[in-house]
Amino acid sequence: MARTGSIRLAAREARRTVSAVSRSIRALEDGLGVSLFFERRPSGLRLTAAGDEFLAEATRVLGGLQSAVLRAREA
Numbered sequence: 001m002a003r004t005g006s007i008r009l010a011a012r013e014a015r016r017t018v019s020a021v022s023r024s025i026r027a028l029e030d031g032l033g034v035s036l037f038f039e040r041r042p043s044g045l046r047l048t049a050a051g052d053e054f055l056a057e058a059t060r061v062l063g064g065l066q067s068a069v070l071r072a073r074e075a
Contacts, residue, residue, distance in 0.1 A: 001025065001037070002055050005044030 001010040001021070011021040029036050036051035047055060 001045055002047055002051065005046070007045070 001007060004010050004013070007018050007021055007025075011018045014021065016024075025036065032050075032054070034050040034054075035048050036054055038046045038048055
């Protein structure tokens with residue numbers, strides 16, 4: 001969603017319903033105790049400062065996992 005700015009497009013890409021994606025985001029925000037997106041608007045979604053930080057760290061972590069898998073396979 002951060003990339004598409006749209007729950008609908010993110011749901012389509014993930015092959016999920018809009019309501020399922022929306023529930024997942026709300027559950028993540030509730031678990032973290034912060035809002036990741038500014039108010040949902042017809043023009044799309046924007047990340048909050050917390051959302052920017054979370055996305056950057058999650059991207060770094062996922063990249064590290066991919067790297068670890070590659071290194072393990074090459075060992």
